[in-house]
Amino acid sequence: MFPADRPRRLRRTPALRRLVAQTSLEPRHLVLPMFVADGIDAPREISSMPGVVQHSLDSLRSAAVDAIAAGVGGLMLFGVPRAEDKDATGSAASDPDGILNRGLRTLRSELGVDAVVMADTCLDEFTDHGHCGVLDAHGAVDNDATLSRYVDMALAQADSGADLLGTSGMMDGQVGAIRSALDAAGRTDTGIIAYAAKYASAFYGPFREAVGSSLQGDRRTYQQDSANRREAQLETDLDVAEGADIVMVKPAMSYLDILREVADRSPVPVAAYQISGEYSMIVAAANNGWIDRDAAALESLVCIKRAGADVILTYFAVDIARTLSGTSS
Numbered sequence: 001m002f003p004a005d006r007p008r009r010l011r012r013t014p015a016l017r018r019l020v021a022q023t024s025l026e027p028r029h030l031v032l033p034m035f036v037a038d039g040i041d042a043p044r045e046i047s048s049m050p051g052v053v054q055h056s057l058d059s060l061r062s063a064a065v066d067a068i069a070a071g072v073g074g075l076m077l078f079g080v081p082r083a084e085d086k087d088a089t090g091s092a093a094s095d096p097d098g099i100l101n102r103g104l105r106t107l108r109s110e111l112g113v114d115a116v117v118m119a120d121t122c123l124d125e126f127t128d129h130g131h132c133g134v135l136d137a138h139g140a141v142d143n144d145a146t147l148s149r150y151v152d153m154a155l156a157q158a159d160s161g162a163d164l165l166g167t168s169g170m171m172d173g174q175v176g177a178i179r180s181a182l183d184a185a186g187r188t189d190t191g192i193i194a195y196a197a198k199y200a201s202a203f204y205g206p207f208r209e210a211v212g213s214s215l216q217g218d219r220r221t222y223q224q225d226s227a228n229r230r231e232a233q234l235e236t237d238l239d240v241a242e243g244a245d246i247v248m249v250k251p252a253m254s255y256l257d258i259l260r261e262v263a264d265r266s267p268v269p270v271a272a273y274q275i276s277g278e279y280s281m282i283v284a285a286a287n288n289g290w291i292d293r294d295a296a297a298l299e300s301l302v303c304i305k306r307a308g309a310d311v312i313l314t315y316f317a318v319d320i321a322r323t324l325s326g327t328s329s
Contacts, residue, residue: 023306027071027321030301031118031271031313034067035210036060036103037080048206049276050283052315054080060103061110070321074116076166076313077103080212081126089134090126094152098126101160108161118193119162121154121178122169130214132169132222141222146171151181158182158190164246167239168195170222176242193271194244197232197258199224201251203277210276232258233265240268246311251275253300256307263308271311272304279315294323 010020037044037054044054055063064075079100085092092098100119107117123146124132133146146169154165167174175194182190200223207213224231236247245268249259252272263270282300286293297316304312314320 023302025298025302025305025320025324027324028073029305029310029312030072030317030321031074031076031116031311032067032072032317033076033078033273033313033315034060034063035078035080036099036106037212038085038099039082046206046210048209049280049315050287052210052279054210055103057102057106061106064107064111064115067318067321068111068115070318070327071325072317072321073311074118074164075107076118076120077107077162078120078211079103079125080210083212083214086126086128086214088128089149090123090153093123093126094149094156096156096159098156100125101156104157104160104162116163117161118164118166119157119160121150121157121165121167123149123153124169124213125211128214130216132219133171141171143171143173147173147177150174151177154178154190155181155185155187158185158187162190164191164193166193166195166248167244168198168248168250170195170198170219170224173242175239175244179243191245192243193246193248194239194242195250195273196236196239196244196247197224197249197255197262199226199251199255199258201226201254201275201277203251203254203275203281206276206280226254229258229261233261236262236266240266244268246271248273249309251278252304252309252312253278256303259304259307259309263310269310270308271313272307272309274300274304274312274314274316276315282316294319298323 010016035054040056043059046052081092122132133141136142200220248271250273252274259272282296285291
């Protein structure tokens with residue numbers, strides 16, 4: 001028999017624990033989601049996500065520079081149009097002068113090739129009904145009509161400088177349609193980060209405020225049911241077959257079992273998104289003095305990495321990157 005105290009000998013000091021740690025989290029693994037809003041000239045606080053803001057183009061530029069200086073691996077940009085610019089088909093999403101595409105050009109111009117710039121390729125922020133696609137006469141999402149809009153949006157984002165397009169709408173065939181359109185347009189270098197396993201979740205609430213969502217109801221007819229496991233593998237396999245360069249599991253913290261299974265089978269890198277509600281719960285508990293904010297954030301991200309994520313989208317990205325590198329703001 002092994003001595004009962006053998007495992008504990010390697011836990012005795014921080015240096016010993018660091019030496020034998022089986023999971024390594026580095027700033028380069030982290031991606032910062034960012035929001036850029038039309039019609040504002042200064043950052044606007046998001047009440048349900050303390051510490052996160054809707055950026056103006058100017059503040060987006062400076063915050064992005066700070067994030068890259070902290071060592072984060074990339075930036076994921078979401079656009080927040082003015083209410084009057086929303087319509088049934090989300091036309092502002094593919095408008096070259098729409099806020100998201102202007103934001104992408106701002107990031108690319110400021111950062112050059114020193115950062116991975118990602119774009120959210122979904123219509124929900126831009127539609128007046130708040131769904132991720134075009135609706136048919138009965139109010140249901142029309143999958144094929146939506147794919148056509150995604151293609152328009154993807155081409156505009158590629159032209160605006162996005163390195164990776166985040167297909168978050170959960171429409172059937174979205175990766176294949178976008179990949180074919182990009183290739184036909186000569187955008188073969190533009191990659192796709194497919195939200196392969198995106199679940200309908202109660203933890204998205206703060207994000208809806210962040211993007212000024214117009215949604216009434218829910219998205220359960222096209223996002224995955226939290227009770228289901230096997231369909232996540234099916235969706236992942238389909239997205240890889242259609243040409244996804246990275247596959248995503250979302251949410252992250254409540255779906256670590258799904259993340260592990262996706263990571264075990266995926267031939268491409270795997271991302272996970274620590275979503276708004278997961279972020280806000282940690283911050284709220286910390287603000288009440290119940291937990292240590294930074295320690296809890298770091299632990300949660302290490303657990304997501306341990307479960308198999310190669311890339312983690314998190315609103316804690318800059319703070320944790322600084323913690324990991326031993327710097328402070």
